[in-house]
Structures are given as C-alpha cells and as structure tokens.
Amino acid sequence: MSLSAKLARFIVDTKYEDLPHDVVEFTKLCILDWLSSAIAGSVKPSVQMVDQLAKELGGFEQATLVTGGRTSVANAALVNGAASHVVELDDIHKGSIIHAATVVVPAALAVAEWMGKSGKDLITAVAVGYDVCFRIGEAVSPSHYYYWHNTATCGTFGSAAAVAKLLELDEKQIVHALGNAGTQAAGLWEFIVDGAMSKQLHTAKAAMNGLLASLLAQKGFTGPSKILEGDRGFFKAMSESYDETRITNGLGERFKITENSFKIHASCRHTHPAVDLIIRAKKEHSLQPSDIRKIHVGGYQSVINITDNPNPQTVYAAKFSLQYCVSLALVKGKAGLPDFTEESLWDPEIRSLIPKVELTLDSAVNDAYPEKWGSVVEIETQDGKRIQLSTEYPKGDPEHPVTADDLVAKFRELAAELSEEQINRYVETVLSLEKVESAADFWKAATLV
Template sequence: MFSLTQQLVVLLRRPISPADRQRAAQHLLDWLGCSVLGVRSNAGEKFLSLLQSLATDGPCTVLAHDAVDWQSALWVNAAIGNIEEMDDVHRTSVLHPGPVVIPAAIAAAQRLAASPQQLLDSIVIGYEAMIRIGQSLGPDHYRFYHNTATCGSFGSAAAVASLLGLTDEQFVWALGNAGSRTGGLWQMRHEVVDSKQFHTVDAALTGSLVAYAAESGVRGPAAILEGPQGLFAATSPEAVGERVLAPEADWLMWQCSFKPWPACRHVHATIDACQRLVVRRPLSDIQRIEVRTYRDALVFCDRSQPQNTLQAKFSLQHAVAVCLLHGAPQLSHFNEGCFQDPIIDRLRGQVQVTECEAFQRAYPNHFGASVTLTFADGSSTSEEVSDAWGDPENPLSGEELTDKANTLMRAAGVPEAQRQQLINATLALPDANSLDPWLQQWPTSTGAFE
C-alpha cells in the first residue's frame, strides 16, 4: 500500500508544457514586484540587517544586497514577498505559494547553476505539492494554523527536490521530513509582530534543508500526512486525504489568484463590490453601510479601528471607507496618514459587517461579498461580487499583471529603464538560455533605488 506522499511524488512527475512555464514566469514576476517593494519596508530592513551578522559571500542573489550564501539569501528573499499583502493566493488551500516556493527555488537554482526552464519547472512542482496538501486540510486546521507556513515546507521541499533530481524515494524522504517539522500558529494576528514574515522564511528554509538532506540519504516518514501521529491526526482531524491526489487537468498553479489590491485577500471581494457602486450624492448622506461576506473574512478582517498599516490592510471597514472616499485603493491609503484621517474614521464607524450564508456556502471555492449603502432618505444601493478580481473566474490580464509589477517597483524607487528590463527579462525566462542576464537586472544594492 503506497502512502499519500509516495503517490503525490508520482503526480509531481507529470509533464510541464511551455504554457505552464510561461505561467510560472508570471508568478515569478508577481513575486518580484511584491518583494522589491517589501524589501524597502521597515520589516524588510529588519531582515536585511540580519545579513550583517549572518551572511557570507556566495552565489545567491538578494534584493537590495550583495550576493551571499544560499541560506542568507533565503532569509531575506523569503521574508519580503508577503509584506505588502499582495502575494498570490490559492483559494481552496487558503495559502500563498509564491513567498515560500519561489525564493527556495531561486536559491537552489543559483546554487546548482540550473537553467531557466529548470527553475520554472521547480516552481510549478513546488506550487503543486504545497497546494495539494493545503487543500486536503480541513477548516479546523486554518482556525489555528497559518496554512502558508504549515504547507510551505512541502512546497519548498518539492521545488528543491526537483532541481536536485532526487529519486522517488529521496523525494518522499524530503516531503516526509518537511512535514515532520512544519508549523505556524495564528497567534501572531493578535499582536503587533513580524512573525508572518518569519513563517515564510522558516517554511522556505526547512523545505530546502530537508531536500538537500534527502540527497545525502537522510530518510523521512512516508506516511507523514495520514499516519497515526502525522500531520492530519495532529493538526486537522477534518482533513480529507483524497484531495492530495485529486485528478486535475492542469497544474494547480493555474487555479491561483493574483491580488490587485494592497490588502488581505479576504478584503478584496468587498473592495470590488465597492468599485461597482455608483454614488451620486454626498457621502454625508450615507446613514449605514453593510458588508455581507463569508465567515473567514470576518474572523480575519473585522477591524473597525486599525492602529497600524498592517491592521489597515486587514480591515473590511477601512477598505470600504477608502473606496468610498478615494475610489480604487492605492498603497498610500493604508499608511498612517490615511487610516488616522477623521473622515475615513467616520466612514469606518458606519460600516456593519455580517456573515452571509450564501457566500459562506460558496467559500473557499469562491470569495464573495456584497456592499449596501443606505441613505438618510431611506433609499439604498447595493452591489455584490461572487469572485474577487484576480481569481481565475475574474482574472487579471497579462497587461494588468505587468502594470501591477511596474507600479510596485516604481513605488520602491526602481528607475523606469531598470523596471522595464527586469519585467521583460522575467517574462522571457521560458525561452532564455541562462538565468544570469535576468539576475543582473535585479536591484541588488540600495544604490539601485532612486
């Protein structure tokens, strides 16, 4: 009887097409845009400062820093991709693959002098492992565990195992040991801390280490998922193991969503509903604002009085107020000057958030929300969306995805010529002969930013 992990490795050996590699390049571009801006943040500076005492010279590229050893590169590159809350997301697994899988794959690809095609293939495979295990976990897991952290080590292990060319047995060992060390508790949401960045760092580093260890013969448990003291038994008794092996026509990367707005994904459907509203009267006429959405959006984002930028990004009330006052939300709308604005504060106070049974039934296959404005004269207007912008049913176009990356890099201070060169080089990776010309376009010192 083969374990779930053994059968998963067989699925990870499927052919990867040129279209799949092009999709991987888009996710790589999306991660770069988020990371270039993330490394310029206060949180990014903290992880950069670690390099001063930990790093040694090496072959691996770090944003805003000189080349260092592969582990130090992971410390920064895996920490910065989710800081701005614009990283890619997979809905039914409720996790963000890019910030974990991509830094691990890049570090290993540089260490092993891999080709661009091998890098892209490893990203496809890492996403697949991470998502398949994530979608098998039940909602009981997500109540306490950060799925990006608990499943991320599987994704990074699979990506690095692919680049190393591990045998099936070694691949199983890597995944088994990744699962034996996984973790990431949600308690961080209740305090002003940087643990979310550390979660992605630890997942990327753990997965990488167990893959290298497996190459050296370090064995791992094959039944780490379904075993009597495995991941499911310990962290998710409601898990459905069959979902690890669910048949799919395409690689699950194609089911991932790109985030257009600089806020938690649970806020995006509400933002989209606000964008559809047509309000032809002063905002002072609004008497009540009602947001109806699914339960997890309330659990994570019912926050009427955000006290910092991160809390503003996790506030349904703040997102609604920003949209009504400014239209499409921009990066600056979640900064201190905006979330302390008295007009924004007044609008936030009018927002009531409630769970909607229909949206809850559709979740997590669909992230939906409605927004209703009721005016002083008793009239009202309402809009709803079933799928947030950027989801597969409502996708960003290639041009919109490129515009997002360009906007984030511009906000970080990357000069226009360098932005265009980096974007073009990233999207050209499926047909490139070497990673070096692409890596040479990275802004790898503070002097590369305006």
C-alpha cells in the same frame, strides 16, 4: 503507496516538456508578480531586520537577496521569503488559502541561481511547488486555517518540492524531504491580534525550512514516510477534518498553478470581494463619504476570523481590517499600495466611516467558501437609498482574471523606485524565462543603474 510517495513520483515525472503552454505562461506571470511584491517589500522594516539577521550570520555567496547582496541559499530563501509577503500584494490560491509565490519562488530561485539551472528548470520547479502545496492546503481546508497560516505550514511542502525538483532528488529522497518539510511546518495566526511581524517570519521560514528539508534529503537524511496521512502526522495533528483525495485528484493531469489568483488591492485577500464592490458602487453611484448612513458587509467565516477589526492601530493592521479597507475604498475609490499610509491610517474621513461598517456572517457566502471567496454588500445612504451588490470572486481570480498587462503595470507600480531600464529588463527576463540559460541571470537587472 503513501501520499508522499505519490507526490514524489509526480515531482520526478514532471518535465518541462510536459507542461502545457498556458501553464508555462501562467507560471511566468506568477514569478513576475512575486518579484513585484519582493521589490516593494524589500525596504520595509520587518524585511530589513531579517536582512540584518542574514548579514549578521553570514553564508557563502550562493544566491541574491532582493534587499541587495548575496548569501547562502538558506538565508536568501529567508530574506526573499519575508520580502515578498509584507506588502500583502502577493498571489493567493483560494482553494487552499495559500500565497504560494512568497514561499515557493524564493526557495526555487535561490537554488536555481546557485546551481546555474535554466529558466525552464525554474519554471518547472515553481509549477511543481505550487501544485504540491495547493493540494495539501486543499486537503486540510478549511479547518486547518483556523489556527494555522496555510501559506507557512503547507507552503513548507511547496518549497521542499520545488527544491527537490531542482536538486533532481529521486523518489525516495523526495519522500524524506516532504516528511521533514511537514515535521517543520509551523505558523500560528495568533500574531494577527497584534499586527505583529510574524507573518513575514512565517513565509521566510517556510521557504527556508522546505529548502533545508530537500538539501538534507540529498545527503541521505531520512524523514517520516507518511507525514500527511500518518496517525501522528500533519493531517491528524493540525486539522479537524481533511480530505486525502485532494492530494491525488488529477495529480499530473491538471496543473493547479493556473487556479492561482493575483491581488490588485494591497490588503488581506479576505477584504477584496467587499472592496471590489465598494469601488464599483462608488463609481456607479458617485458616492461620497458624507452620503453614507450604513454599510453592511456579509462575508464567510474567515473574513470574520481574520479581518473583523474596527480599530487598527498600525498601517499593517489596517490591511487586515475589513472595516478600514471598506472605508478607505469608499473615500479613495481604490486600495493600492500607495493608499495605505500612516496618514491614511488616521484620516478623519476614513475613521468617521468605520463605525458605519457592519460585518456579519452570510450563510450563503460562507457555504460557497473556499471555492468561492464572495461577498454581499448593502449600502444605505443618508437619503434612504439602498444599494445592494454581490460578487462570487474578487478581481484577479481565474474566474475574474487580470491580464499580463495588468501584472506588468502592477510591477511598474511596485518597482517604481527602480530605473526604467531595470524595470524593462526584469519584465523582459521573466516573461521570456524559458529562454534564460542560467537562473543567475534573473538578477542581472539589479546591477543596472
């Protein structure tokens, strides 16, 4: 049996009734957290441009856009996939380095709405979608991540898996769907140099491409049977080394969605461990920016590859600048969505701290990655004091968890433009999703005033 065939069997075999209670509860939190990011992102320029594109092309009114209106499931996956990634507050799985929500949920939700599937069906599809892409991401981590944006590449499989589950494809069809998801997998990190909008295109397209793969498989369209392990398949073409056992270890026994992490800070996850430590140090030592002589941050390799940028030129780029985020956290004591603004980008106090932040590779931290996304920080004050802190996990990781209340609070913050009634309705709908008869009701809150 090929790896795709094993994943296909898992997808077919997984029923809502088999999901442990904590998996169901956790999946709902993932969907709520997704919605926070999608609503907050819906007004951003890059998302508005994708929305314009979808509205320019048109499509049957099958699914709801978080930007407003209804369109085809493909376009809805595209727009909602862009919207939920732009504020950089969406969830992340550290073993696979994947933000699964922004790819899996838009595709699953669009198809569930279109087909009038139940809340239980949606939960099952999302749990399955996360599982598939987490496993694939783990199999190619960390080497794949140097060039490729795992969320986009591996996420495409997750979208296909979730949609395949909702379409009730059989095992053979799912093998084709996964094959054609993998052969569409794309998304290079090169955009990060420019802080370009491509990151939202990646998640948008991953959601849409996986969905297209499964819709095609439903019609009999065939794909490669060994897209993962084949000689010219995904593993060999797109990673230096890979571990096939990650695909099947515990498959159908442990649902990996519960390994997912949630983000509290509005920056790239790789900045979070250091930002957590800075916030803690500021609080414990009542640090003021003027107290600082030097801040040394030791991180793993990806921190350096992705976030070593001492001079971000856009708000977006600032979220990917370790030096900026650390300086911001030292000034403000937090790094939430309202803290990243055009004003704060050029704030002289923050800018004056940036040259004092030094980032280097820490070999112990790096060795523990990607299982642990740690950081070591040493702060040297003007009066010669040295404050040393370290962490193995950023806040929001399963080992350092947030609560459902934390996530509802985050939803309230990110959806602040909505009315109280809408916010309550959304929270209520998602947190009792297993009781929702038709996923079309998911968006009912949007029609309230």
